[in-house]
Amino acid sequence: MTQVLFEIGFEEFPPSFIVPAAEFLRDRLREQCIAARIPPQEIALFSTCRRIAIAIGGLPERQPDLREKVQGAPKKVALAADGSLTKAGEAFLKKYGVTDYFFEPSPEGKGEVMTAWRNEPGKSLEEIVVPIIEETLAAIPFPKTMRWGDKDLLFARPLRWILLLINGKPVAHSFHRIPSAQTSFGHRFLAPAAVPVTSETYRCALEKAFVRADRQERRTVIAAEVRRIARELGGSDILDEELLDEVTDMTEWPVAIVGSIPQEHRNLPPELIALVLKENQRYFTI
Numbered sequence: 001m002t003q004v005l006f007e008i009g010f011e012e013f014p015p016s017f018i019v020p021a022a023e024f025l026r027d028r029l030r031e032q033c034i035a036a037r038i039p040p041q042e043i044a045l046f047s048t049c050r051r052i053a054i055a056i057g058g059l060p061e062r063q064p065d066l067r068e069k070v071q072g073a074p075k076k077v078a079l080a081a082d083g084s085l086t087k088a089g090e091a092f093l094k095k096y097g098v099t100d101y102f103f104e105p106s107p108e109g110k111g112e113v114m115t116a117w118r119n120e121p122g123k124s125l126e127e128i129v130v131p132i133i134e135e136t137l138a139a140i141p142f143p144k145t146m147r148w149g150d151k152d153l154l155f156a157r158p159l160r161w162i163l164l165l166i167n168g169k170p171v172a173h174s175f176h177r178i179p180s181a182q183t184s185f186g187h188r189f190l191a192p193a194a195v196p197v198t199s200e201t202y203r204c205a206l207e208k209a210f211v212r213a214d215r216q217e218r219r220t221v222i223a224a225e226v227r228r229i230a231r232e233l234g235g236s237d238i239l240d241e242e243l244l245d246e247v248t249d250m251t252e253w254p255v256a257i258v259g260s261i262p263q264e265h266r267n268l269p270p271e272l273i274a275l276v277l278k279e280n281q282r283y284f285t286i
Helices: 015-035 087-096 125-138 202-208 215-232 241-248 270-281
Strands: 002-010 042-047 051-059 066-074 102-105 112-120 159-166 178-181 183-185 194-196
Touching (some): 002 125, 015 042, 015 051, 015 125, 015 241, 066 087, 125 159, 159 183, 183 202, 194 202, 215 241
Parallel strands (some): 159 178
Antiparallel strands (some): 002 051, 002 159, 042 051, 066 112, 102 112
């Protein structure tokens, strides 16, 4: 069976954009693959503030051939009085690319209808997957979009790279003049160089480049660090779940740092301090 790894890299998204866009990509790709007769056996989703990646596993190496019965206009509409095809009958043959036809009773009980067997040879996985990805990328329903440079693409932020591998081999293609590559990229500051990856090595390779690509893992690390520090300082380890989600989607390699409030501000109401730290700084309050 075949593995497909797809990743888009972009300028940092607003945190609220990431999960809806990532889940849309995953769900739409799954639906389109099923509709194209290449149902995936597994699909994994990764996301950070700078990337969304999807690893699809268990795909057939080639789309299976299709043979299906198609039906069209009623016999009295498809045939003229002299037995020749009407425009409706000719349109039916053209629509399905067939030449042979027959008439049989309609399942709805509406009399005989024009019927044919349509045969469609299966395509290669690349021929199927590339158009699906293009259509899905263009369809992401962002709250706000933008254009940049001389590109016609409407997207939340500028796209910087596209990774597309089938069984570890790069697919030569471009999307809005952004060529697909065989590498991802590490953390913008800690390891900005290109990172060779495959479906099997994606998480580990990026982790070595200071990127925790698994969102749930990153969220767990942040929560554990905040709770550990809170306990060490004798404070409450109750986390603001909304802020935790936001910080998770603002980072790629989260590290906790402890700060303090200047003495002259400590007489302010705790609720006010916590609100300012959360809304303006995205800091957790202990």
